[in-house]
Amino acid sequence: MSWEKDSRERILAAAEELFAARGIEGARVDEIARRAGVNKRMIYHYFGSKEGLYRSVLEANHARALEAGRSALRRPLGLQERVAEAIRSYFHFLARHPNYPRLMAWEALQGGEHARQVLAQLRRDLLPELREVLEEGVREGAFRADLDLEQVLATVITLCSAHFSGRDPLEPGKAEERLKHITELVLRYVSPTK
Template sequence: MDGLAHDSKQRILAAAEEIFATKGLHGARVDEIAEKAQINKRMLYHYFHSKNDLYAEVLKINFERMWDVTSQATKDRNNPQVQLVEAIKSYFYFLKENPNFPRLMTWEALEGGIYAKKVLPPIWDAAFPQLRAIIDEGKSKGVFRDDLDSRQILTSIHVLCISSFTQKDILAILWKDNPTRPENLEKRLEHILSLTLRSILAN
């Protein structure tokens, strides 16, 4: 793919991500995506056969981006507690810096995960063993409780982190404050880390 074609495709993906995150798959229109990408609709269909294919590609790219950021944060193989803390922090900051991701996940969950079923399994099949290995190593070294269920721990971490962003408007009503202010996000992350570690550490 030459430079011009690559640029066109990237503009389509960026425009599509923004519109899908705002309106969901069914609310988004191809005409609107093409207009935002400053490209004609025929060219869009040259790269993506349908709106559904484009949506699936946007999801795939976001999942890959999230895992790439998280996996880079878990390089310290000698300290499972540090690895897990860094993984949580990297995921939380990824959500903070990529506001479209939580919105896309909300829309996809409302649709029953139809397209996530198509694009997420290969990514998760690579990610889960690495994350489980951190927990297993912590258990074997006596750092983490030996009765921990990796799936339950990772699910809890995911929900604690992503709900801080998907529920931000409701939280703003409850707190009478903006939960995404930097100081509030740092407090939220500190609480997630404290809650997680207190529930999994052996001592």
């Protein structure tokens, strides 16, 4: 039913805002329900608990981030250009979804238990595609042979996310300057030494 989908989406949107602002510990189910315009019993009906709602918010955000990276890796570009496009896609995803880096910052502060549960599946979904691109790059001599895929992925995520945790990450000119720096840094690292 469309009203159920609408209610569920309003709950997720309200929860995302509050979880991003206050973390899971600071957000209250009553306030989420009030902002979503639903009875709080609906939250428990759809998500089971506040923790279930929080994981659903994380899953939705991680899935959007994953899709941004996947679509970039599938573009008909050269290998280095696909990696650069994946970095750009993730960076622009963060710019369009400012709650995501805040959610991840709260997760880091609160031990990361929920993100670990959610990220495990999403990482399994993305890593094979990224590994395929990097392995092809190693075979063709576009990438160095000793790459640690997990480290490359963690570096990209950390560098991009750090930009959006600053005071004014969208200051004109600064975002593209930062993106260019991150992309060049990662591409230099993955390229074979001359």
